Amino acid sequence: MSLSNSQEYRSTTAYGNVDPEIWHTLRYSFDRPSEIQPTLFLKHLLQYDVADLKWKACKYRCPERFKEAYLSSTTAPDRFAALTRIIDDAHIRARKFVRAALKKRAQAEKKDTVESRMSWTDIVNSDDICVIDMSRAEFMKGSSRPSVQAEQAALERKRKKDQADSEQSKRLRQSTTDDHATDSTVVDDKAEEKTDTPDKTNPDAEDTAAVQEKVTFEKAMSLLLRGVKRRLYYTQARRRYIVTLMVTGSKIQLGCFDRSAITVTEPIDIFKNPKMFVLVVVALFAGDRRHFGYEPHISLPTELAPHGLLRLPASRALDEEGNPLVEDAVFLISDEAISIEHMIVGRATVVLPVERCCPDIPTTITTPSPLVAKIGWPFACREDEARLICDVRKKVDPRWAAHIPRVECTLDIDNSEELGLLPHYLWKEQWNRVDRPALRFLVVERLEHINDVRSLEEFKSVFLDIVRFHRVAYLKASIIQGDLNTSNLMLKRDADGRAIGVLNDWDMAQHIDDRSKESKSAFGGGTAAFMALDLLRDTKRHQMYRHDLESFIWILIWSVFHLELGPEGTVPGAGAGDHGKPIVNWDADGFNMMWYSKVALLMNGPDVASWKVQEAFKPLHEQWVMPLFKMLKMAHEVQSKRPKRHWFGPLQFTDHMNEETLGGHMTYEKFMEAIGEDPSLPDL
Structure with missing residues (x-):
């Protein structure tokens, strides 16, 4: 399934106009999300091992005031602000482990430093990760500070809590001198608890709540699918996958949407499982562009190359005859994509207009005619398109060679580790395994x-x-x-x-x-x-x-x-x-x-x-x-x-x-x- 039927590209921040049919279509197909353990997700996708976190040196527990502010928030911006405080607090407590991970990666990549993030808002606003509130079906992206109304509501809740604590202390003091008062207080407390407890004897109320929760979840998943699909569309082959964070009450789930499958972790309770929560925070802050799915073969835009450069390394790329390149092939991306297959799971072919250029000076074009770079995700078991074209050109008469595209160079990557994708053998449900994809770059003449x-x-x-x-x-x-x-x-x-x-x-x-x-x-x-x-x-x-x-x-x-x-x-x-x-x-x-x-x-x-x-x-x-x-x-x-x-x-x-x-x-x-x-x- 490609999830490519919808033509809705515009941004949606609430689920009022979101069709839950998108999620219905997916969950009853072979492309429905597969679960994975959080530690495996972090180790294989974000490249952070749980053994690197010395938990005894970082015994973190969420402060009560942050916990209360988070659980009592009523809007998505307020919940995002409260969640940001919790994540930033956990990051501050464990920042030495983040620094150690960054230093280790810098040494492995032979760099002086690796880019680090200062706050959770920096990560979210950079579009590295997509965060959604599943219980409200809204994307969580806003100010890192709570609204004035939220602060006033928090102060009012604190005043009522202090007043209730004061009254309870007074009753306890009276209970030490008057047994009858004690019995009366206990009865009153039980009556108060009974009135506050929802009526569990009414099955209709429970069914209605369950149905409403299911509908909200389906709308949230449909909204998330649209958001991920939109991000993949507008990045134009510059992202291999999208990392998501799904928030449901006090539980979070990490997700990875790549071209072969959708993978989510088991739920993690922020307050009941602080060790795993801190591990997630450290892994996210220690991740760089590569870990968040950005395409390493396409550079960031610059003044000389406003759409970036495509670089195919000589160590892996081949020429039109199937021979290794003598030097890296560098191409200037001259404009927006010519063609995009709008889908999440599938080949998702993107065609970019390019011109071969000098590696040091992108404005120096070395090819007389314009080219296109075709970037797609076919199954690895399928024969490479460049090899097929080369085979046809060799076997037909030269007069027929003009009727098939001329290949400039090609690059084929079919190793899951090199692609940075999650191996499918890690899934809990092995029946849902799909064919392994390959990432293929094919540069041909423009037609x-x-x-x-x-x-x-x-x-x-x-x-x-x-x-x-x-x-x-x-x-x-x-x-x-x-x-x-x-x-x-x-x-x-x-x-x-x-x-x-x-x-x-x-x-x-x-x-x-x-x-x-x-x-x-x-x-x-x-x-x-x-x-x-x-x-x-x-x-x-x-x-x-x-x-x-x-x-x-x-x-x-x-x-x-x-x-x-x-x-x-x-x-x-x-x-x-x-x-x-x-x-x-x-x-x-x-x-x-x-x-x-x-x-x-x-x-x-x-x-x-x-x-x-x-x-x-x-x-x-x-x-x-x-x-x-x-x-x-x-x-x-x-x-x-x-x-x-x-x-x-x-x-x-x-x-x-x-x-x-x-x-x-x-x-x-x-x-x-x-x-x-x-x-x-x-x-x-």
Whole structure:
């Protein structure tokens, strides 16, 4: 699950408008939070060992006045102020351990000093950690001083407490001389306790309170998910994970939201478990940017590099041929991100515009053409995209190499310790283990999107280039792209301005087995709007060439409705998609809903000739879309009528039809024949 359906990016500080459905969706999925012991969390994520804290030399207990102010606070700012006092007090008592940890890290990193924080407010205001009050469903971020009303309320509570203590002392003095008075006092005290104790005999009241507490918790979790998602979105690949602190009454929980999972610690009571609380405080104050998830390969903004520098070390990075770099590759990030996948758990690919520059002088550009840096979190078990591109370029004829991106350099990090992520084997529930992610940097030449075509003829030329090259890569390198969608169809222009189609994004590509003509590993996902029906229905099956061929058809169907052709030299306007009623719900939630939407179009939808497509695409609709749609419809009818049987594993067919071509109904030659184009491939 990616948690990427919501388009809400704005800040939310209270739960009035927060939809708890976000949390419902998560907690019933495989991506729901997993628990871990606090000591393991601190040791493996914040790199602080419990053995470094000499508890006998730091016997801390929260002062009563701080405890009372915290428990009696009624608003999130007041509770944050009270919590800040407690944390800062614990930090002051244990600061020698913080200094020792900072000194140890400075020596390990060969630095004079490591940045330290003076107060809890400094940590929170720097956005290093996200703090939320779970019992009120509000983010805790405000002034470190309590409000005037809170101070007055605290004084009034203290006056009443002193008065009550005085009256109790007076009664006790009277009880030593009068037994009857003693009995009467005890009875009165019991009666007072009885009136103050909530009525536990009323089950309806208890149920109502429990339901309200559950609703508040769900809204708080939904708010937290939105806050974390927003922070990851706006950092644009500059954070690997977000550390959170969830406060529920006197208990706290640390959390880590990374690209592979959500992990939270067991609850820690601030007042009943002071040792663990102090350990958390010391670990947080001793942490630096790396421990809070900041990307070490991207520098902080400077005057010469306002968006920072991307540095790929020569010790790990490779060039386009897969050879180690001679020196560090330094790139100036020239602008905001071009593309961002807005999600918490998942690949979360970010594309940054970069230019290779001199390491010492960022303004000295050393590459003649602009580049992009693609940063994402695919599964480590997936083959590196750079290696796949290199493999294709080596095996195809040089004339075809222009149709695949040119790689500048790449960096692949798949070690959990090097990434700074929590190992999944530490989770209490081992059934929920997920595949280990890898962080991959890929710097390639910058391309134009297919939206930037200047005419219908140019669109057709670019599309045919990509279809033909896709076939060449399959025949010569035994590789299919695996995730064809409108975002992957790109172009570049030669010296004469002619558009050349380029097939981009090979991170989901797979090798094809020469005997079975299927991918060597099971299908791993894709863009539902353009996926083949077989893959939408059975996501565990292996991919074949005809599945990508079907994706090309769905891309064309989408284009005639939603892709706008602007005048020559201009970018298409923002009104794309408003020219006719969509025939397919392209935003259907989930693979099953998308399958039903597409099948409904094939079996019961309007006649293809009656589609109200864009005026500029009417020739393409008549020449390409109509014959290809009829071919796809015939192939689906054949597939739906095949005898099949269901086992506990994947769907199996009992006939002997050729799966590679679906009995000859879905082939490259038939595809090109339908659109009236020559299927021959020069220099194959």
